[in-house]
Amino acid sequence: MSIFNKVLASVGVGNAKVDTKLNNSAFVAGEMISGVTEVVGGNTAQNVDSIYIKVYTTYEREANDNKYTDSVAIYSHKLNEPFTIEKGEKKAFPFSFSLPLITPVTMGRTRVWLQTGLDIKNAVDPGDKDMIEIRPNxxxxxxxxxxxxxxxxxxxxxxxxxxxxxxxxxxxxxxxxxxxxxxxxxxxxxxxxxxxxxxxxxxxxxxxxxxxxxxxxxxxxxxxxxxxxxxxxxxxxxxxxxxxxxxxxxxxxxxx
Structure with a gap:
């Protein structure tokens, strides 16, 4: 059964889950953003190489007379050293970091979000997406x-x-x-x-x-x-x- 669970986890079934909870949802570029990332184990123990939180936005670029929309990570924050999450175990990782000064204001079509992920070898990395509001400085x-x-x-x-x-x-x-x-x-x-x-x-x-x-x-x-x-x-x-x-x-x- 353990081997079967590991096989399922390798394709994303029954593996660990991640959820980031923020202390606030509205910020100004350059301000501190803080919260806690919770990891809950799945059907089998898994080794997690790292937890990362990235700040994303999108922008338009032109190439060969065509317009493209690209997603770009403007900052990446690593929360921890490698650890093992046991079956059904729950771990919490507090974090805080400064939003980059280039973080755009969420006006018009501009959107900014945090993407949290677990880096797990030989498995589908679970993730969590949280939209945030960026106000004008x-x-x-x-x-x-x-x-x-x-x-x-x-x-x-x-x-x-x-x-x-x-x-x-x-x-x-x-x-x-x-x-x-x-x-x-x-x-x-x-x-x-x-x-x-x-x-x-x-x-x-x-x-x-x-x-x-x-x-x-x-x-x-x-x-x-x-x-x-x-x-x-x-x-x-x-x-x-x-x-x-x-x-x-x-x-x-x-x-x-």
């Missing part, structure tokens, strides 16, 4: 509020493959796409995109892409060549947030 919230006050309406939020210059920092960036719905910039832009790239815990690089509206034949040619797009780069610290709205107004106005 102080920089993103200040940028969203400033944009809204200037008459911009948030139209889309998604993660896309990072520009080549930033791929050493992150494989993707999160883009916040706005339209000028009211205020001084109404009718002057097709869209404006904000991208926030962390430069440590106390600085953020804000990239702004301004896409001007087409006016006349010359502008049509400019649009075809992407010459109607302009880029603004800012480095922000906490001290800059109180004046961010006026600074954005001044910078964006240069391209209106």
């Amino acid at each position: 102080a920089y993103i919230q200040a940028g969203l509020t400033a944009a809204q006050n200037l008459g911009f309406k948030l139209r889309k939020v998604d993660c896309e493959e990072a520009p080549r210059a930033y791929r050493g920092i992150t494989p993707f960036v999160q883009e916040f796409e706005f339209i000028a719905a009211s205020g001084p910039f109404r009718g002057k832009f097709d869209e404006v995109e904000f991208t926030f790239i962390p430069k440590g815990s106390d600085q953020v690089e804000l990239l702004i892409q301004v896409d001007r509206k087409v006016r006349g034949l010359g502008s049509l040619f400019s649009e075809a060549l992407n010459m109607d797009e302009s880029y603004i780069r800012m480095t922000l610290s906490k001290a800059d947030l109180s004046s961010l709205e006026s600074r954005l107004n001044q910078e964006i106005a240069r391209y209106s």
Whole structure:
């Protein structure tokens, strides 16, 4: 019977189960995330090489004129050294770690989740998936509020493959796409995109892409060549947030 149970466990029948329970479900990038991972033995004893928790999200990339959605683990946390889980035994493993600063905000189509797994040789590794909410940090919230006050309406939020210059920092960036719905910039832009790239815990690089509206034949040619797009780069610290709205107004106005 023991041999039969081991055979079943090797194909995922009656093997150990894993369940991660979080102390909270909403976070800001950079905050500590904590909880406990419970492992319950199956029909036979199994050797577990490790328990791992990975932070996942998805992003879009283009290749050969096609779009693909990739899942990416932006962080991996190992909980333990190898151990044996006996038949029906229950073990609990507390954990805590800091969410990466590049963890995207769960707005629009963006989703973030924890994937917990057991690494068991010669068996189907059991797993557990937990969705989490990521709220805007102080920089993103200040940028969203400033944009809204200037008459911009948030139209889309998604993660896309990072520009080549930033791929050493992150494989993707999160883009916040706005339209000028009211205020001084109404009718002057097709869209404006904000991208926030962390430069440590106390600085953020804000990239702004301004896409001007087409006016006349010359502008049509400019649009075809992407010459109607302009880029603004800012480095922000906490001290800059109180004046961010006026600074954005001044910078964006240069391209209106």
